[in-house]
Amino acid sequence: MSDQNCCLICGKPKRHLVPGNLVRTALAKLIQANRPEWNDKSFICLDDLNQFRSKYVAQILEVEKGELTSLENDVLKSLADQDLISENTNAEIEASRTFGERLADRIASFGGSWSFLITFGFVMFLWIAFNSLSAFGKPVDPFPFILLNLILSCLASVQAPVIMMSQNRQEAKDRVRAEHDYRVNLKAELEIRQLHSKLDMLLTHQWQRLLEIQQIQTELIQQLAAREDPADRKPDAS
Incomplete structure (x- = not known):
């Protein structure tokens, strides 16, 4: 060959x-x-x-x-292998969470909701009312409610680290999503460049084919013009 x-x-x-x-x-x-x-x-x-x-x-x-970077090398590898790079990052993050991380996220989610505020306010109201009214007998925590202040201080000291752990988890999620978005956008940009290259190659190929067809048509027209039909040729009158 x-x-x-x-x-x-x-x-x-x-x-x-x-x-x-x-x-x-x-x-x-x-x-x-x-x-x-x-x-x-x-x-x-x-x-x-x-x-x-x-x-x-x-x-x-x-x-x-x-x-x-390693991210850009991964994008180039997926581009060469024609693989999909988009994936569900939420499912991957959820699958890798530990029990403590799930518990911290739930506590932080409940601590930042209206349900917590309403429940907390209702419990404080009952506590103050129970220890302020003499109808309930001797109060457990009389004014100035030292035990209530101790409970609130313990709650704040425990709730703050839990919220910080949940915020760290959210920052890790945001970093994973940002890296994934960067890979997807980079591959999309490279795919568009390759698409432009292929379109340029296709246009060049089609243009050359059109030029070849035009040359063939020109040659045929020249042959037809140069050919003389004997039936159409009339002899000169003597």
Whole structure:
């Protein structure tokens, strides 16, 4: 089999080959840097072309952002493997929570609700009323309600760390969501760049086909114009 039907990179015959003149200039320079024998008349298979596209995108990111992070490397890997990168982060976070973290979240959620305020106010009202009215006998915690102050101080000292633990959990959730959103947005941007590249290649290919058709039509018109029909040719009168 001739070299025209083989990929220049892997050397294997491929069903879908892309001619060198349809590869973007930036990609062609990258391919030529790895394979100096590359030219416009060479062919490359789609698998190798996608690998060079991933390398080209990695170079762009390194130029724009410096050294690539692990998140960006994961995005490039998913882009090369054509994998989905979006996932349900809430389900992953919920599955990794411990019993203490669930309890802290529930306590913090209840402590910041109207139910807690109404219940707390009702209990305080009953406590003050029970220890203020003589009809109930000797009060357990007479004025100035020292026992009530002790209970409130203990409640505040316990509730504050629980709320802080829940806030730390929420910050961890926000970081996971932010990293996930960054990966999704980065991959979407790279996919759009690749889509533009493919559209440019398709337009170039279609334009070349139209030029070939136009050349064929021009040749046919010239042949028809140059052909003289003997039946239409009349002899000169003597």
